[in-house]
Amino acid sequence: MILRIISFILFILTLLSAFGGRINPTYVMLPSALTLALPYLAIATAVVSLAWFCAGRWITAAIGVAVLVAAWKPVSTAIPLHFQSEPTHKERTFKLLTYNILHGWDQEDPEMKAGNRSFQYVLDADADLVGLQELVDINDAGEVPKLKGALRDSLLRKYPYRAGTTACDLKVLSKYPVKLIKEYPTFSHYEVKMPWGKLNWINTHLSSFNLTDEERKVMKEVVSVKDTEAGLKEMKGSIRGKLKDGFSRRAERAAAIRELADRISGPLVVSGDFNDVPESYAYRTIRGNDLGDAYAETSFGPLITYNRHGFLFHLDQILYRDKFMKALKVEKGSLKSSDHYPLLSEFEWIAK
DSSP: OHHHHHHHHHHHHHHHHHHGGGSOTTTOOHHHHHHTTHHHHHHHHHHHHHHHHHTTOHHHHHHHHHHHHHTHHHHHHHSOBOOOOOOSOGGGEEEEEEEEOGGGOOSSOTTOTTOOHHHHHHHHHTOSEEEEESOSOTTOTTTSTTOOHHHHHHHHHHOOEEEOOTTSSEEEEESSOEEEEEEETTEEEEEEEETTEEEEEEEEEOOOOOOOHHHHHHHHOOOSHHHHHHHHHHIIIIIHHHHHHHHHHHHHHHHHHHHHHHHOOSOEEEEEEOSSOTTSHHHHHHHTTTOEEHHHHHOBSOOOOBOSTTOOOOOEEEEEOTTTEEEEEEEEOOOOSSSBOOEEEEEEEOOO
16 A cells, blocks of 8 residues: 555656646746656656556556556657658758857866867867857857867867857857857857758757755755755755746746747757756747757657766757758767767758
């Protein structure tokens, strides 16, 4: 009976996490917080349902399966079951890299004895379009250490077109002519002259929770009952307030991105550091009914794009208007110089 009760609680939490992105976090925060755990809750529900099935408890197992069926659409976005595809016209393909580059610093090699590994990755990836977050001025040696000499010259030669002002931490590098249309708080709008037509591109860096290292530690580690009690008190205080504020600010900026996307009728890509997961309120607001998810449509299994503090979340997204382009694949880089992994995607242009 106790195991059944625990299982039913798990099933309920899975449903709440699957559909929590439909509730505005400005009013109720808990569903949005649960959405962060959707892949883990869904996998746990599948495992528990299988265990009940093997134990011969058909009704409990059937309830777990029914939960997964009811939540299949959001679950399949967080845990896709697709594979990359080949282009119909290879000459119409292009690659797009999105990367929160952490100002070019290296968290694994603070002295940067190996040089600037982040920008070396950008150079080696050879994407046609590079959207960077947390970069103010690529020419500022104080901000971007060890970006000089052959590496800098090769990078600027490969990407002769660059856009973004020093008033914003969003920059793009391009092999094709690109111009900045407008910078907004937490996102920027660019126009790229592709060989096959005009591409509108929104590069994003939505607000984080701004947790301190101590607050992250409270969320990550619980060693004893005493620590648990202290952690719960902290969760009810500053941490809860920061979580709610982060969700609310992202919801507000997501609405502004959606409003801009609605004014753009042609090919469009929205990529960058959302600081939120697939099926979250911000993600669903931006995606709307007309944008596809490049990772969800080309990949198998859940994705983790953040690599610090034990927060194993898929925070970096690549959305696109799929009636003009077809996503072929998305690959996550393994480099840990930044606290985010780079995401390299490939598209086929199908717009007439």
